[in-house]
Amino acid sequence: MQELIGACVECEKPVYCKEGFLDGVLIENHRVLCFPCNDRRAAAAPTAKEGLHDRAKETP
C-alpha cells in the first residue's frame, strides 16, 4: 500500500509513502523532495542539518 504525499518541488515527480516509509524528504510548507533532488540540494547547498524528521502525516 502506498499513499501519495505530493509532487517533488524540483522535478515534480510524485512522492509516495510506502508502508510507512517516505520515498523522499519532507521540507517546509508541506512540500516534499524526492531523494535524488534532495541529494542534489544537499550537495549544492550544504547545511548542517542532521537528524531527519520523517513524519508521515496521515490525512483521511
Ligand SMILES: [Zn+2]
Ligand atoms: Zn525530485
